[in-house]
Amino acid sequence: MQIIKLHHPVDHTKLTTEPVVLAMGFFDGVHAGHREVLTTARAKAAELGVKFSVLTYNQHPSIVFKQHTRPIRYLTTLNRKLALFEELGVEIAYVADFTSALAQLTPLDFVNQYMVGLNAQAVVAGFDHTYGPKNVATMAQLPGFAAGRFEVIEVPEVRIDGFEGASTHARELVDHGEIEALNHLLTIPYQTSGVVVHGEARGREMGFPTLNIETTAGERLPAEGVYITTVNVNGVWYQGMGQIGHNITFGDHRPQTLEINLLDFKAEVYGEFVAVRWHKYLRGEVKFTGMPGLIEQLEQDERDTRTYFAQQQ
Incomplete structure (x- = not known):
């Protein structure tokens, strides 16, 4: 897949x-609704015998329009999004820097420069996609701006489990730890990433050594709790159980950590960049009176994890 970065004003020469x-959109999560847009665009490109391309943005447009008191966390970072695009057959990915200069374009100027200017024979987007002010830059109004220069294909709403397949709903599911519903919406397991760093080695002391993972900046972790996971270490996926929490058994006011115990895995992999897939929420974090109670619970978590994976076969 060819990746072409755009910064306004674009030198089209x-x-x-x-x-x-x-295909146009921010595509955070690349969920079922997004996939319908991409599948439609891919089919149209094949019909016309032209390249299947995507126009997306380096950051969320809201950065330009309002103040954020906390860093924005994404369902898919740009690198993850581009990897998913490639898996879905995208041949050219245009990544535009979303800046004030870009945001100030009129809808017609945006169409001229970022649709016609990219040689679009057809533009495909979701029913709620906008390319300027919401009252004047809707998909319903796009044919007027296109003026016959390209075909406009509007993809209707996709509903999953009674909800619109939208990034807003996906973020709510992540934040509430509803991983199985989230994965149904995404059509694939939710995935984050990070680097394996040193922790306090308490897991090793209890017979459950863990990978302590420093999460990639900008990624959105699920709600605190214990989860069934798989982790990709150096190209191999391993089954495991992970906790996002504060290790409250060992004291109050501790920082949040992500620790994952991999089943039947003993190697040291500090410094490795790993991917984490989230499969199922098991339970919330519990404060035990000591290690024996925690070890007993971890043994139950391991049994539940092994049973889950056995049932997936």
Whole structure:
């Protein structure tokens, strides 16, 4: 997949002149609704015999329009999003820097520069996609701006489990730890990443050594609790059980950590960049009176984890 970075104003003389079908959106999560847009665009590109391309953005547009008191956390970082695009057959990914200069374009100027200017033969987006002020830059109004220069394909709402397949709902599911519902919406297991760092080695002391993972900046972790996970270490996926929490058994006011015990895994992998897939919420974090109670619970968590994976076979 070719990745082309765009910064406004774009010098179109440096871009390819080949025709494309252009799927548009921020695509945070690349969930079922997004996949319908991408699948539709891919089919149209095949029909026309042109490249399947995507126009997305380096950061959430709200950064330009309002103050954020906390850092924005994404369902999919840009790198993860691009990897998913490639898996779905995207041939050209245009990544535009969302800046004030870009946001100030009129809808017609945006169409001229970022649709016609990218040689779109057809533009595909979800029913709620906008390319400027919401009252004047809707998908219903896009054919007027296109003026016959490209086909407009509006993808209708996709509903999953009675909810619109939208990033807002996906974020709510992550924040509440509703991983199985989230994975149904995403159509694949939710995934985060990070680097294995040193911890306090308490897990090893209890017979449950853990990978302490420093999460990649900008990623959205599930709610605190214990989960069934798989972890990719150096290209191999391992089954495990992970906890997001504060290790409250060992004291109050401790920092939040992500620790994952991999089943039947003993190697030291400090410094490795790993991917974590989240499969099921098991329980909340519990404060035990001492190690024996915690060890007993961890043994039950391991049994539950092994049973889960056995049932998936």
